[in-house]
Amino acid sequence: MSGKGILFDFDGTLVPNLDLADMRRQIAAMATAAGVPDAVHADLYIVEIIEASHAWLVAQQSVETSLANQYAAASHQRIHDIEMEAAENTGLFDDARRVLMQLRNAGYKLGIVTRNCRAAVTTMFPDMNDYIDCLHARDDVEHLKPDPRHLQSNLDTLSVEPSASIMVGDGALDMRAGRELNMRCIGVLTGSNDAEALAAAGADEVLADYRGLVRLLT
Ligand SMILES: [Mg+2]
Structure with a gap:
């Protein structure tokens, strides 16, 4: 080299910059709506909120794995949508x-x-x-x-x-x-x-x- x-x-x-604070709020709210306690993702970055919340949901016997996967997919899609909308208006x-x-x-x-x-x-x-x-x-x-x-x-x-x-x-x-x-x-x-x-x-x-x-x- x-x-x-x-x-x-x-x-x-x-x-x-993207409005990362707002994106993080939205993603944390989706975790909360899926029933994930705040403590599971309190100090994490955005993608890591989804990973930790998904893992927590999968570990709950009361939650169907398919529902956990739906939560994660919807959250990743939200990030992507926010990023692309911002990108259209940014140079x-x-x-x-x-x-x-x-x-x-x-x-x-x-x-x-x-x-x-x-x-x-x-x-x-x-x-x-x-x-x-x-x-x-x-x-x-x-x-x-x-x-x-x-x-x-x-x-x-x-x-x-x-x-x-x-x-x-x-x-x-x-x-x-x-x-x-x-x-x-x-x-x-x-x-x-x-x-x-x-x-x-x-x-x-x-x-x-x-x-x-x-x-x-x-
Ligand atoms: Mg940066």
């Missing part, structure tokens, strides 16, 4: 294509690692393949970030070492996943966290937005 990579989170990093930040091209021309391999679905990403960034070498969306991986295997899949496809690569994101989970792989972690303030939260999650530095990355070129 050789070369250097930059892995980007997508929502809140290259495009305006890349103004200067993002120019900055991505500059970084790529400077020899960086570029990847996107996102918990969003592939269809939403390609809706918001239809010419992605002109700028990005590899996308790993939710449907492309078994283990989602903050599990570092999500990032590792992308690094492997780019053929770059984590120690020679940078993780860029607005999320604490982006910083935590990158930190576990000993990547350089750069937080951006265009999403859901402030500088303090990003630093606490392991950011080596925090930039106002992706445009600050051109500093890597000098």
